[in-house]
Amino acid sequence: MTVTPLALTRPASVTDAFLRRLVARVPGSSGATWKLTEVYTGDVLVELPQSTPADIEQAFTVARAAQERWAATPLKRRLEVFKRAHALFVDRARIVTDLIQVESGKNRRMAIEETCDPAMVMSHYLTRAAKLLAPVKRGGPVPFLTTSTEVRQPKGVVGIIAPWNFPFATGISDAVPALMAGNAVVLKPDNKTALSPLYGVEMLEEAGLPKGLFQVVCGEGPDVGPTLIDQANYVMFTGSTATGRVIGERAGRNLIGCCLELGGKNPMIVLDDADLDETVQGAIFGAFGNTGQICMHIERIYLPESRYDEFKNAYVAKTKALDVRAAYDFGPDMGSLVSTDHMGRVKAHVDDAVAKGATVLCGGKPRPDLGPAFFEPTILEGVTKDMLCGVTETFGPVVALHKYRTVDEAVAFANDTEYGLNASVWGGDVTAARAVASRIESGNVNINDILATAYAAKGTPSGGVKNSGVGARHGDQGLLKYTDVKNVAVLKKQVMGPRGGQTYEKYVEGMLSGLKLMRRLRIR
C-alpha cells in the first residue's frame, strides 16, 4: 500500500457560507444541533439542526399542502422540472462530489460516480412516467356494457429514510419517481451525510420544484423515525436489516406500504474458466470500492480449488499496491470509512475472525496515520460461520477467500446466508455462468461484473430477497409503488340480476352460459 503524506485543503466550493445555507432549510426549533464533520480531518464543518417531533409534523403539514397543488399540476409540467434538473445535476456534479467527499470520506472516483445516479434515474423515468401514470382502460365483467379503468393516484407524502454510504443517490434518486408521480417527500438523511442531499433539494427547487414540496428533517434515527413514519403515506427505507425490521413493523401497524432496501453478505463465485486479470480487477472493486461500504459489494469469494493459489496470489499483490489515502482528487483507489465508530465495527469483525483462527493475507489494521477512520483493505482466509464476519455484514474493506470443489458446492456456499441482495458470477462461458446465476437466491446477480451492470439498469427492478429487503427500486414498480390504484368502473346498462319478470332460475342459467361464452371469446 502506498502511503503519501499530504497537506489536505478542503475543496474550494465547500465554504462556510455555502454549508450554512444548505443546513438552513432543516427545521430545528429546540436549537439542538449535531456537529457534522469532515471525515478526513475530523474538523467540524457545520452545526446541523436537529428536528423535534413538532418540527417533523410541521414539515408534513407544509408538504401536504404543496402536494395538493403539485398533484393538480399537469404531468407534462411536472416532468419539465426534471428535464431542467437533469442538466443542473450534470453541470454541478463536481460540487456535489466535493460535498459527498467531505461528509463521507470516500475517494473521489466513487463520489463522482454517485453523482450520476439521480440523473440516470431522471432520464429513465422521464421516458416512462407518462406511460406508467396514464389511465388504463380494461374490460369490465360484462362485454360492451361495462368498463373498468385503472387510475394511478399519488400516495400523498412519502417519507424517505436514507443511509450514509450513498447519501446523494439514496436521498435524491428514490425521491425522483415519487415526485414525478405527484407526491411530496419528507427526507431524513443520516446526520453524518446530510449535505449532498440538501444540495440536491436546492438544485431541484432551482429547476422549478415548488418550494415546500420536498422537506428535509434531521436527527438520530430513533428520535425522528417514529414521527416520520406516523405522518407518512408510504415509507422508502434504505439501511441495515436491523433498522429495516423496526421501520417495517411500524409501517405495518399504520397500514401503510413500505419498501425496504437492506444489507447483504454478497458472494462472488469464480468459475474455472474465468479470466484471471478481469476477475481480480472485479474483486478489487467488489471488496474495496467505496471502502467496502456498498450494500451490493462482495464479502465472500468462492474459488475453484484448482485456481485458488493463482487467484489468491494475484489478488493479494494487487490489493497491497492500492493507493489508499485522503485526497480531494481522482488519485486514490480507496478512501476512508465514514466514521471512527464504523471503523471500530470493521476492526471488531477482523479481530474476532483472527481470534477464532482466520488468517490475514493482507491489511487487517486501522491506519490513523492516513486519517481518523482509515482501515486497510483486508483479505482473510479460513473464515468460518462462528465468526462475526462469517455470517453478518461487515460493511467495510474486508473480504474472505474460500475454496470449492464442485459448482454445486459453490452454489450451496453462496446460498448459505440469511441475506439475498447481490451475487457476482465470473466465467468465460456465459451460458454456464447464467446456469449458476439461476440457482443463486438473490435479488440481483451480475455475470462478469460486480454490481454496476444490474444497478445501472434503471429499467429493471432491483431489490433484495430473504433478509435483504422487501420491494424494489427502479423499473416500473420503482414508480408505481408510490401510487395507489383507483378502479373506476362504469356499468352502461343494468343487467346484473333477473330482469322483467325473469325467474331467478332462468337468470342463473343465462349467467352460467354467459360465463362459458366469455371464456371462449377471451381464448380467441
Ligand code: NAD
Ligand atoms: P442504519 O439502518 O443504521 O441507518 C439507515 C438510516 O436509518 C439512517 O438515516 C438512520 O439515521 C436511520 N435510522 C436508524 N435507526 C432508525 C430508527 N429506529 N427509525 C428510523 N430511522 C432510523 O444503516 P446505515 O449504517 O446508515 O447504512 C448501512 C446499511 O445500509 C448497510 O447494512 C447497507 O447494506 C445498507 N444499504 C442498503 C442498500 C440497498 O439498496 N439495499 C443501499 C445502501 C445501504
